[in-house]
Amino acid sequence: MTETWSPTISGDAGPKYRAIVDALAEDIRAGRLTPGVRLPPQRALAKQLNVDLTTVTRAFNEARRMGLIDATAGRGSFVREHLPNPAEVRRPDPSGSVDFSMNMPPQPIAARLAKRMEAGLCRLAGSPGFLDRMQYQESAGNMADRAVAAQWLGRRLGSCSVQRVLVAGGAQVVLAAVLAAILKPGDALCVPTLTYPGLRMPAERRGVRLVPVSCDEDGLDPDAFLKSCTADGPRALYVVPTLDNPTTATLPKARRERIAEIARTHGVAIIEDDAYGLLPPEAPAPIAALAGDITWHITTLSKCVSPGLRIAYVAVPGTNEAVRLAAELRAIDMMAPPLTAALASHWIAEGELDAIVAAIRQENGLRQEVAREVLRDLDVRAHPYGHHLWLRLPEPWRRGAFGAHAHQLGLSVVLSDAFAVGPAPEAIRVSLGAARDTETLRYGLSLLATLLAHPPGAISTVV
Missing domain, CATH: 3.90.1150.10 (Aspartate Aminotransferase, domain 1)
Structure with a gap:
């Protein structure tokens, strides 16, 4: 049923979109809008209230964020069947910080x-072999989790064999393990002039020599990287190709191809930290999709789901590299958290x-x-x-x-x-x-x- 909703918008100072959200929340609370009711089309509501369409769109987006309504493309917006418990609504910090x-x-x-976490863990607890998840696992990850990860990574990297994929307890652990697997103290590692501290710290502790490579608005400069390959003889390059931390730059496709070509020509391994690659709806293919034979591709759920999961996936150049990395992971962190690894696999498989x-x-x-x-x-x-x-x-x-x-x-x-x-x-x-x-x-x-x-x-x- 479509509701002919006529919100009362206060004339008080303040954003109009917020007044629409407040009116919607009040009408739901008072029972004037019941769960499942379809709201008027945004364009019609904008005309009725004599406001811009963007104002209504922003109000509906905020209402979705608050859990008041659901929206389906082609069907419209509906009052949610199950409204959030007031205890779940995050309140401003009273300290003001x-x-x-x-x-x-x-x-x-x-x-x-x-x-989702509650439902997923309950389902796992009732599944056959659940107690096996409570035991020590292989340092490269449970084979079932590796298989799910390989298929999932394959959506962006292309065909990816399970032998080349490892599951670990977060990207920070993986970065330290990768550095230990491919670099010796004194080796040169090319990095952007502004580089993620989580890479700098383990590199400096290992005695790796960081070689800064200049960047521009599109990220790492391939010409500067080429000069460094000639002058400094680096063993590896570290790069965050999408939504660079901290500059937010994203390497265009042509630049990724050029960097991969230079690295292959000069025998330089690429450490691709793709922590943010899932966030843009469209992003260039990862470097590992262009040069998987020389790239150590790392993606983590910490930056696109929650840091509390402590799950990262690594696609390495080959099976020998997988064996070396598994040994380093065992020395650093023993294994990925088995329960959250299983939960992540469940969420991937179910589309969650x-x-x-x-x-x-x-x-x-x-x-x-x-x-x-x-x-x-x-x-x-x-x-x-x-x-x-x-x-x-x-x-x-x-x-x-x-x-x-x-x-x-x-x-x-x-x-x-x-x-x-x-x-x-x-x-x-x-x-x-x-x-x-x-x-x-x-x-x-x-x-x-x-x-x-x-x-x-x-x-x-x-x-």
Whole structure:
């Protein structure tokens, strides 16, 4: 049944989309809109309320994020049959602090992560051989999990044999293991001038020599990489090809092909950290799809589902490399967590993982809209579906002073020093996923923008 819904929109100051959401929530709570009722088409509602279509679209997107409605392409939007328990709705942090430092995916209600985890674990607990999952597993991963991972990775990498795929307890563990498997102390490793700290730390501990390679707006510069291959004799290259951390750059297809060609010509292994590759609805094929024989491809569920799963998948060049990596994984971490590995396999097989990623992708899009609106006057690089952005500080701000003032306001950000291999630019990474909801995010970003709008000398302890 289609409801002729006529919301009452307050004339008070504030975003019109928020007033529509508030009216929808109130009418559902009061029983004026019942579960399963189809809402009016967005275009019709916009005409009725005399607002832009984009305002209604934004309101419906926010209502979906809050778990109030469901939408199906071609059918429309419906009041949810099972509304979220009020205890599940994430409230703003009463302390007023906002964490922009932890680069994690948001956890929207629409992802139903807790419910999916509960249902998945219950199903696993009732399955034959469940107690076998409670025992020690092979360091390369349970063979059933490896088979599921190989098929799943094959969607993006092409045909991928199970012997070349390993399951591990997170990408951080894999990076340390890969470095130990292919590099000796003193070997040169090419890295972008701004590089993920989770790679820098194990490389430096192993005594690997980091060679910075310049980048531009499209990511790693192939010509600079070629010069480094000639001058520095690197054994490997590390690259985040899609939604680079921290710069958000994505390597175009032609650049990936050129980098692979240079690496093969000079005998350089490629460590491809594809942590964010699932987030864009369309992205160029991973480098491993172009040069699987020289690429160690790593993808993790920490950045597209939840860091709590501690599951990463690795596709290595061949079976010999798989044996070497399994030995290093055993020495570092023994095995991937068996229960979450099994849960991830279940979600992949049932299509649940795709649904979770889609919900997080949509939430990222909403959060990036907020960031574009609030930070519109600042020098920001971002991707529409990523959960971080790269912000260059305006003059006369310097990153040290900005970090201290932001901390006083309850805002935690990551300064460029954490990423720089060499001189650090005056910039910060701002991660959007840890904020509890879009209102908390807007509050924190507004504080950040207000801080940057004033010269450092005009700031005491509070803006």
